[in-house]
Amino acid sequence: MNKTAAAFAVCTFLTGAAMAHHGWGSYDAANPVTVAGAIVTSKFENPHATVTVQQADKTWTIILAPTSRMNSRGASAKVVAIGNNISAYGYPSTVVKEEMRAERITVDGKIYEMR
């Protein structure tokens, strides 16, 4: 049993060391952003639907939800189709520039929760 405990200890140490540097979660919840504009590209795909939106001189990539959840919340592929105007509230990535993870989106005055 001592050896099993040792095995777990080794693992916990290695995993802990690996995580200490980057921290948990790479989206900055302390600084939420709202991105609004017409949808330029739309991928209604797993593991997450994504759209890109042109806002001023920036092209934001907006990470939405898995397609099954999108559908069950009413945010179907038609709702997030190219050309539709979208407003997305969410957290910017701390790793990829101009990428954000949407908490909720508004299309045509209707709010869809993503989480």
Add this chain to the structure above:
Amino acid sequence: MVDAAPAIFVALEQSGFSAAVRQSAWIYPAANIGHILALAVFAGAVAIMDMGLMADARTSDFAARFVRARAFAIAAFLALIITGFMLFAAEASHLAINPVFQVKLLLIAAALANAVLYEVFARRTVAKLPLGAAVPVRVKIAGVLSLSIWICVAACGRSIAYF
């Protein structure tokens, strides 16, 4: 991000197979669930083998139990490879350059090397040990290494999404 990955992974992600995995409503979630279920079977089988290796003395059912658990481990590992490849293919260009994913692959290689070394150099010798004989220290080390590395593999797998 896509530009940073080697061309072969970009090509894999853009293949019809990968597109089908992403665009189907159920393939990706099914692969995800299958991966976790296979992991549960694999972890159980590996734990049975490794706990046997860590025992202080050779028990009567050691060799037979090891071989039976190994059959489950091999079947579950194949299922992990198949479901894992589907999950990988869907996002190959991102995953290939994900540091945690790279560490995970290295750890899998290390754990498999450990298992092959044991299989080739130790398993038959250990099976022939008389009942109650002390298990050699290097065999215990192989067991501790195996269980430790596989737990780290699982931890890496779950951590990929956060890096």
